[in-house]
Amino acid sequence: MVKDMTPAPELLAVTKAMIENIWEARLNDAKQAKAEITHKLKVLDKKITKVVDRLVQATSDTIVAAYERELQKLEHEKRLLKEQQAGVLEPQKSFEESFKLAMALAANPWILCEKGGFGHKRLLLRLAIPRTLTYHTKNGFLNPELSLPFKLLGGVNMQKKHMVRTAGLEPARGYPRQILSLLCLPIPPRPP
Numbered sequence: 001m002v003k004d005m006t007p008a009p010e011l012l013a014v015t016k017a018m019i020e021n022i023w024e025a026r027l028n029d030a031k032q033a034k035a036e037i038t039h040k041l042k043v044l045d046k047k048i049t050k051v052v053d054r055l056v057q058a059t060s061d062t063i064v065a066a067y068e069r070e071l072q073k074l075e076h077e078k079r080l081l082k083e084q085q086a087g088v089l090e091p092q093k094s095f096e097e098s099f100k101l102a103m104a105l106a107a108n109p110w111i112l113c114e115k116g117g118f119g120h121k122r123l124l125l126r127l128a129i130p131r132t133l134t135y136h137t138k139n140g141f142l143n144p145e146l147s148l149p150f151k152l153l154g155g156v157n158m159q160k161k162h163m164v165r166t167a168g169l170e171p172a173r174g175y176p177r178q179i180l181s182l183l184c185l186p187i188p189p190r191p192p
Helices: 009-057 061-087 095-107 110-115 118-128 148-152
Strands: none
Touching: 009 061, 009 095, 095 110, 110 118
16 A cells, blocks of 8 residues: 555645745745844844934933833834844755655655654554545455645545547537437447
C-alpha cells in the first residue's frame, strides 16, 4: 500500500513550485512588515526628540506635565513597535533546506519503510493514515482514508484511473426532434 502512495514526478514538481511561491510571498511579507516597523520607529524617535527638546525649553509646570505625558505615550508606542518587530520572524533556513526532507518523504514514502526503523514506520503510518485501520475478519484490512497531503499528491492507485469514454454518453449523430428512449439509441462498443 505504501508503494502505491508514490505520486507522479510532475505532480511533485508542481506542488514544490506552489509551496515555494507561498514561501517567497510570506518571506516578502515579513521583510516588508519589518521595514515598515523600522520606518515607524525612526519617525517615532524623531517625535520623541522633538518632545524632549520642547520639554527642556518649557517653563510652565502645566506645559512640562503635558510634555511628560506625551513623552510617556510615545515611549509606550515605541515599546509596542519593538515588540512587533521582534515578533516578525524570517525563516532561519532557506526553502530548500527546510523542505528537503518533507519533499523526499512525499516523493517516495516507501524509503522510510524500507530503510527506517519501527519508529519511522509508525510515523509514516500516522502521517499517511490519520484514522485507525479497519480490519474485517474475512477480507482483511479495508481501504483506509489517506491524510490530505497524500490525497492531494495522488492517493492510492491514482495512476490507474481513466477518463470517461468520448462516445457512449450522448448520441454521436444528430437525431430528429423526438423523445429518445434508451432502447433506440445505438450502444457503442467498449474500448479494449
